[in-house]
Amino acid sequence: MLNVAFVGKGGAGKSTIAGTMARMLARRGEPVLTIDSDPMPGLSVALGLGTPEAGLPDDATVAEVDGERTTYRLRMTPAESIDAYAATGADGVRYLQFGKLHGHVKSLGRSQAAFRQIIADLPREQWHVIGDLPGGTRQPFFGWGDYADTFVIVVEPNAKGLLSARRLARLAPKGEKRRIVVVVNKAREGDAELVAARTGLEVIAAVPAKEHFRDADRAGVAPLDHLGVVADDPGLDAVRSVLDNLLGKVVVQ
Amino acid sequence: MKIAVVGKGGSGKTTTAAVVARAMARSGRSVVALDCDTNPNLGLSLGLGDAGTDALVTLRDSLDEGTEEHAATWAEIIERFGVDAPDGVRLAVVSRIEEPEPG
Numbered sequence: 001m002l003n004v005a006f007v008g009k010g011g012a013g014k015s016t017i018a019g020t021m022a023r024m025l026a027r028r029g030e031p032v033l034t035i036d037s038d039p040m041p042g043l044s045v046a047l048g049l050g051t052p053e054a055g056l057p058d059d060a061t062v063a064e065v066d067g068e069r070t071t072y073r074l075r076m077t078p079a080e081s082i083d084a085y086a087a088t089g090a091d092g093v094r095y096l097q098f099g100k101l102h103g104h105v106k107s108l109g110r111s112q113a114a115f116r117q118i119i120a121d122l123p124r125e126q127w128h129v130i131g132d133l134p135g136g137t138r139q140p141f142f143g144w145g146d147y148a149d150t151f152v153i154v155v156e157p158n159a160k161g162l163l164s165a166r167r168l169a170r171l172a173p174k175g176e177k178r179r180i181v182v183v184v185n186k187a188r189e190g191d192a193e194l195v196a197a198r199t200g201l202e203v204i205a206a207v208p209a210k211e212h213f214r215d216a217d218r219a220g221v222a223p224l225d226h227l228g229v230v231a232d233d234p235g236l237d238a239v240r241s242v243l244d245n246l247l248g249k250v251v252v253q
Numbered sequence: 254m255k256i257a258v259v260g261k262g263g264s265g266k267t268t269t270a271a272v273v274a275r276a277m278a279r280s281g282r283s284v285v286a287l288d289c290d291t292n293p294n295l296g297l298s299l300g301l302g303d304a305g306t307d308a309l310v311t312l313r314d315s316l317d318e319g320t321e322e323h324a325a326t327w328a329e330i331i332e333r334f335g336v337d338a339p340d341g342v343r344l345a346v347v348s349r350i351e352e353p354e355p356g
Contacts, residue, residue, distance in 0.1 A: 010262010138291035
């Protein structure tokens with residue numbers, strides 16, 4: 001099963017690529033769970049869900065009071081919690097969200113506790129897990145991304161994107177079972193080679209800078225649902241090649 | 254005048270901030286550019302280049318490592334830990350994530 005998290009500079013295209021790839025995998029009949037801890041909307045749009053309320057409600061946890069200290073423990077198992085609380089997006093992709101602030105809320109503490117317990121103990125044999133982590137370098141690895149064995153750094157081929165990619169590769173958890181790869185987004189001819197040379201990282205695909213994707217973005221709809229995107233669109237082909245690469249090299253748990 | 258530039262990732266905050274900073278410096282104002290992004294790229298847009306941007310000592314690191322009392326004023330901190338960018342803009346970086354630990 002895939003166990004992947006997408007990282008990158010803000011605006012690089014993490015959410016769009018992650019969501020599109022998740023749907024392609026689901027269309028092959030596979031069970032796919034997406035985990036959205038990016039505070040900006042994007043993944044939910046790529047899944048055809050718009051900007052939903054798919055966070056964890058307070059009653060996902062039970063409060064345990066011990067003197068002055070209150071801890072929140074997940075009421076059901078992680079698998080049951082996912083069944084109960086994850087939204088169902090296009091092509092049957094399940095979608096679990098944390099970190100969106102809808103108006104004023106007192107605290108995200110309780111849903112954060114629930115979310116962390118779920119991602120700490122994901123039912124990996126049951127689901128392909130595809131995560132969309134916060135943009136930039138501050139948040140993605142502070143406990144949000146530890147569940148993944150493969151990190152996909154989405155890089156826009158410019159100076160800021162390259163510098164951010166090198167920082168992210170430095171910060172990502174390392175280990176025998178971990179893999180870090182790069183997908184170049186908004187790429188022109190030769191950009192895959194440029195990014196590989198300037199980051200020293202493995203580039204597995206380059207998604208071309210195509211009007212179709214930009215139009216879909218502008219309209220706020222998923223590339224897979226946008227009328228201008230045809231089945232053999234080069235952008236979609238590139239995302240498909242990301243998926244095939246990751247499936248061909250699934251890290252053994 | 255104090256200006257903060259905000260927006261979604263990739264929308265052009267850094268580029269806009271850098272152009273405004275240099276334009277103001279060119280018109281004779283004295284300008285301090287503060288990069289408050291934890292993935293700080295403002296140096297690139299101001300024209301310091303790749304190595305120059307990544308080598309910047311961050312203000313927070315400087316303050317943490319100092320042994321002397323925290324007597325430094327805002328102006329002294331900018332003077333000691335900032336760098337000169339083109340057109341006379343003084344750039345200081347507030348923090349950069351070096352280790353994946355909660356900060």
